[in-house]
Amino acid sequence: MSNAIDTKMLRDMFLAGAKNLEAKKEYVNELNVFPVPDGDTGTNMTLTVMSAAREVAALPEDAPLKEICKAMSSGSLRGARGNSGVILSQLFRGMCRILKNVEGDITIEDLVESFDKAVESAYKAVMKPTEGTILTVSKGVYEKAREYDNNADMGEFIDAVLVHAQEVLDQTPEMLPVLKQAGVVDSGGAGLLEILKGCQKYFRGEEMDLTIGDESESGEGSEKPKAKSDIKFTYDMAYTILLTKNFNIKQEQDFLKYLESMGDHASIQVVDNKAAMTVHTDDPGLVLQRALNFGDLTDIAIVNQRTNAEEAPKEEKESAKAVDPSMWKQTGFIAISVGDGLTGLFKDLGADEIISGGQTMNPSTDDILHAIEKIGAKTIYVLPNNKNIIMAANQARDLTKDKEIIVVPSKTIPQGITAMINCMPESSGEENLASMTEAMGLVSTGQVTYAVRDTELDGKVIHENDIMGIGDKGILAVGKSIEDTTIEMIDVMMQEKGGELISVYYGEDVTEADANALSDKLRAKYSECDLELVAGGQPIYYYLISVE
Amino acid sequence: MSKIAIMTDSNSGISRQEAKERGIHLVPMPFTIDEVNYLEGVNLNQDQFFEFLEKKAVVQTSQPSPADVIDLYKRLLNTHDEVLYIPMSSGLSGSCQTAHMLASEEPFENKVFVVDNQRISVTQRQSVLDALELAERGMSASEIRDILIKDKFNCSIYIMMDTLYYLKRGGRITPAAAAVGTILKIKPVLQIQGEKLDAYAKARTREQGKKIMLEALKKDIETRFGGLDAHTNERVQLHLAYTRDLAAEQELGDEMMEAFPGLDRPEIFPLSLSIACHTGPGALGVGVSQKLKV
Structure with missing residues (x-):
């Protein structure tokens, strides 16, 4: 019986956890609440943890605990993608803050203390913490763990914590109605559990391959530097x-x-x-x-x-x-965008760097840091244009020392466009953040795509391959025809909030003729509004619509 | 009491007819269009000017010729003791600097006073009318100049442009133009205050732009002109100016009166051509300035 693990065991358990999540990535992806073709919590968490695992694996076999903690912490922070990835990176960071100071073997009490710190860091990373998510599962881990002290056996401790974490995860649909309606458990919590399960398996002595591949093997790697040729x-x-x-x-x-x-x-x-x-x-x-x-x-x-x-x-x-630096211009812009048309639009509005990404591919904190590095400007505005990228952008802001970084919390591309239009170069970053955020609040966004599975959401029965119109707060329209569903969705948007300008950004799977036909109908129906039709070229979403 | 001649240029929007009636001496601004020279208000009126613009004629603006300015100084000093010249803003044209330089030489020194109060259009017009009033009250040209200069920043003009085409083509007011893209329909609202002509905001629709301008006036009145109260009308003069679309400007006037009940409804004036050549047709403008303290 032992109540402690050594540095080598911690390191290998961490790598095993990362590998286990990587193997279960697709399962976690499928736990998406929205049946849209872009579920990616599993991918995001995997990329985050693998970024840390690569840094840990690169250390010598006998690296001290302090070094391993540093690698885990900075690797996950920089590699963080998506909200779940950012929260995961904060969990590691909090844990490592305690573990890095441990002398000798790591005891159960050390772990309990580190879990406490981990949960505290993770909750702090989120503006409005929601229960029924990865946060709740991590808190469950800590609450079970603190029932144990150094008189207990490490194996029993791990098993008990895992059993409880699974119970908490199973309870998440009871805490978050959207989960219950979609019939899934929380994907971020499930991802965390997969990491813990990997740790457990390794501790139990199961045979596991701990080799960590290079970035390209985990899927979407960042662009390689140019070769001499x-x-x-x-x-x-x-x-x-x-x-x-x-x-x-x-x-x-x-x-x-x-x-x-x-x-x-x-x-x-x-x-x-x-x-x-x-x-x-x-x-x-x-x-x-x-x-x-x-x-x-x-x-x-x-x-x-x-x-x-x-x-x-x-x-x-x-x-x-x-x-x-004395030659830096006053302001720069980074927009996260996808599709030729939308990317061109952001450039036209003055974006210095475009990071390719969005629903299907969330850029990491590191990707955003690289873009920040490239721009010679005193103040840089970052437009995440997706609610799942805002936290990674905030993390990039916190890691940047030499420039003022303003993360404008744009959740959709049309919000980002409006925000950018409303930025006045003469105003201070703070003033602009306020006016851009205010302007964004006047925009309602609708996105039209297809369902990847049967489900029931917001009181609407959805079948696989149905067309869905998704508004800022949920599903607004479901149907079989792209055009009809889009119009139905806009009808709801006009009733709910209304506006004077309807902007239609059509995606790569929509022909110009179809887009023109839709806009003709909208012009006839909403003759009092201005209508703007733009080729967005975005994948997956047939139409992005904004009403303002 | 000395006899003072009040002189301004056609950027004030004061017509030859009005100038004659009020006893104002007007310098017409020269324009070269497709290599032919014209003088604003003399052989070039608004309608003709916009016809040229629509035909994409090459329009060049320039300052009044020094010879013409000197001639007018001389002519006015034959019949007056002093001349007070209120030219367009030195931030937008070199004509003020030229006029100033000419006035500092013999025989004009201490007789011709050039007011660099950085105004244009409706607020420049207001300064001219104020100058007439002050001269009437018996002030000297230099005293009037000092009052106008002290008051120079107490005004704002906001102009919403219907199109960016002319601003971009002119290539002159670039900082304002540079910050606006071309793919989306964006209607920039420019602000003229002091020597600066800046992008103030960017609207997506006309209605939005009008709201932005009226909000801006409200903010100015609240922060710079003593606030909105029962006495605001004694302190503040509103302005309306436009290019081409008078009906739209009248509508804006109605909305302005709804937003500022109790203030006098201003007369509507066309924007002078040196601004119009950058804004193109369909520009809507509002302004505010401080009234003379009694």
């Missing part, structure tokens, strides 16, 4: 013009066009009497000659990327950062 132009150059001649917007645009004609990665940032420029080109001499027309040159840096690629493969990424 991708370098199109030899020189990466950056310089600043101390402007002595007039350099207005027109001249700036002309110069940018010229730089683009000379190569790629062209950028210009003008602050006061300085213009900082970067470009990748084969002919730096010509570029400098032209720049001299506008003033004296300073901070000139020219790097040969081909010779440099061998020694410093990261050099390319650095070019954005080469812009001195």
